[in-house]
Amino acid sequence: MKQKKQKKKAEKIVFKSEKDVPLMPMSIGSMLYNKTGVWRNIRPEIDLANCIQCGICWKFCPDVAIYIENEFPFVDYDYCKGCGICAEECPSKCIAMVEEKK
Amino acid sequence: MKKVIMGNHALSYGAMLSRSQVIAAYPITPQTQVVELLSEMCASKTLDAKFIKVESEHSAMAACIAASLAGARTFTATSSQGLTLMHELLHWASGGRMPVVMGNINRAMAPGWSIWTDQNDSLSQRDTGWLQFYCASNQEVLDTVIQAFKVSERLLIPSMVVLDAFALSHTYEVVDIPDQEKVDAYLPPFNPPVRLTPSDPHAFGGLTGPDHYFELRYKLQIDMEKVPALVEDTGREYEKMFGRHLGQVEDYRCEDAEIILVTSGTAGYTARVGVDQLREEGVKAGNLRMKMFRPFPFVKVREILTKAKKVAVVDRNISYGHHGIFFEEVKSALYGFDHDLPVFGFITGLGGRDITPGMFKEMAHLTLAKDKPEEEITWIGVKR
Numbered sequence: 001m002k003q004k005k006q007k008k009k010a011e012k013i014v015f016k017s018e019k020d021v022p023l024m025p026m027s028i029g030s031m032l033y034n035k036t037g038v039w040r041n042i043r044p045e046i047d048l049a050n051c052i053q054c055g056i057c058w059k060f061c062p063d064v065a066i067y068i069e070n071e072f073p074f075v076d077y078d079y080c081k082g083c084g085i086c087a088e089e090c091p092s093k094c095i096a097m098v099e100e101k102k
Numbered sequence: 103m104k105k106v107i108m109g110n111h112a113l114s115y116g117a118m119l120s121r122s123q124v125i126a127a128y129p130i131t132p133q134t135q136v137v138e139l140l141s142e143m144c145a146s147k148t149l150d151a152k153f154i155k156v157e158s159e160h161s162a163m164a165a166c167i168a169a170s171l172a173g174a175r176t177f178t179a180t181s182s183q184g185l186t187l188m189h190e191l192l193h194w195a196s197g198g199r200m201p202v203v204m205g206n207i208n209r210a211m212a213p214g215w216s217i218w219t220d221q222n223d224s225l226s227q228r229d230t231g232w233l234q235f236y237c238a239s240n241q242e243v244l245d246t247v248i249q250a251f252k253v254s255e256r257l258l259i260p261s262m263v264v265l266d267a268f269a270l271s272h273t274y275e276v277v278d279i280p281d282q283e284k285v286d287a288y289l290p291p292f293n294p295p296v297r298l299t300p301s302d303p304h305a306f307g308g309l310t311g312p313d314h315y316f317e318l319r320y321k322l323q324i325d326m327e328k329v330p331a332l333v334e335d336t337g338r339e340y341e342k343m344f345g346r347h348l349g350q351v352e353d354y355r356c357e358d359a360e361i362i363l364v365t366s367g368t369a370g371y372t373a374r375v376g377v378d379q380l381r382e383e384g385v386k387a388g389n390l391r392m393k394m395f396r397p398f399p400f401v402k403v404r405e406i407l408t409k410a411k412k413v414a415v416v417d418r419n420i421s422y423g424h425h426g427i428f429f430e431e432v433k434s435a436l437y438g439f440d441h442d443l444p445v446f447g448f449i450t451g452l453g454g455r456d457i458t459p460g461m462f463k464e465m466a467h468l469t470l471a472k473d474k475p476e477e478e479i480t481w482i483g484v485k486r
Binding site for chain 1: 197198199258295296304305306307308309310311313314317318320321
């Protein structure tokens with residue numbers, strides 16, 4: 001299984017006037033450019049050969065940084081903060097937390 | 103239909119007649135019978151609403167915010183420690199523009215534990231961006247809940263309907279409970295401009311940097327400034343339909359008054375008795391009862407008080423290291439408009455100690471005896 005990286009357009013939205021700003025703080029789009037994945041110290045790496053497609057990692061991810069494609073889970077490294085909950089919860093222990101090397 | 107009910111139940115009936123759709127509450131002291139009756143109404147299907155029991159007042163407000171965001175008309179009630187536990191979420195509700203309506207029974211803050219009345223719980227929430235209405239009768243409580251939904255939903259700002267513990271909350275009075283059809287005609291269903299729904303997904307309350315946060319707060323204040331006119335309009339409309347006026351303030355014998363006693367909550371009606379007795383003595387006294395605290399009704403306060411020679415503000419609260427909170431607000435409303443009007447500040451009745459008509463007479467005489475105030479606080483009824 002080859003992982004396809006999701007492409008998101010990282011463009012900062014700046015409204016010119018208060019009239020354009022939504023009344024409620026909704027969908028201001030700040031997360032499009034604020035890529036919290038850079039906070040990560042350890043990264044989850046999923047061994048898809050042993051994945052049983054249970055979807056538990058997807059369900060538990062507090063940052064919605066795991067997505068399902070062709071019934072397999074993939075990590076969105078733009079937003080994964082490396083908390084390790086997916087690795088802890090994975091029943092087949094196929095997610096390894098690997099140190100980020102920079 | 104006329105019914106003899108307690109103040110707590112006046113809140114419940116107000117929420118029922120407003121057709122609240124979601125009620126989230128924590129049921130243990132300092133909570134009162136407000137949500138007890140509402141849960142019975144939900145169980146018996148008198149009210150078609152979802153009643154959510156939560157594990158704390160913090161969660162109660164969180165549930166209300168989420169329900170309101172999904173487009174439901176939402177109500178809750180609390181008191182003292184419960185209200186202050188909600189504090190963080192009060193900012194979320196107003197900042198997120200969720201028109202939740204909440205009943206708050208004014209109970210003194212612990213320690214020592216108290217279930218009796220004073221206003222420090224709700225006045226500590228002054229800057230959270232909620233509208234605050236202080237009621238003086240059970241009828242006014244019921245009517246104000248209905249009006250609060252109307253004002254809140256029009257401007258998307260939450261409302262707090264406040265009443266004194268015991269003096270109103272557990273006191274039984276005759277209340278005219280309006281017909282449901284008439285209330286429906288006054289208060290149309292809640293139809294927010296945006297709502298969270300899977301068919302139109304949005305992220306709510308996300309990171310908002312210096313580029314936009316300022317504008318969000320600016321817009322909240324601009325809408326706050328529209329409240330006084332809207333309260334007058336909706337109050338007049340209410341009067342037309344139900345025969346009872348709901349305004350920002352209520353003045354009693356103020357037209358020719360030389361001294362005006364400013365009060366809030368049930369103390370206002372006690373003050374009227376004091377005013378009548380003072381009039382019999384030949385003292386031209388009047389009472390201004392502050393119904394709305396946020397936004398502060400600057401214009402009305404100036405209009406009424408500047409006609410008098412002296413003002414005495416009676417606070418059942420205290421800002422420690424400063425003085426009475428209404429005293430502060432009244433002075434700030436007058437500053438720049440009438441520098442010469444002497445305003446005297448009295449603190450009395452903390453923690454539910456009774457405020458009597460005799461005390462109002464005492465305060466009026468103390469005010470008349472001096473040209474201008476000589477102390478920040480004049481204490482009435484403290485044992486010393």
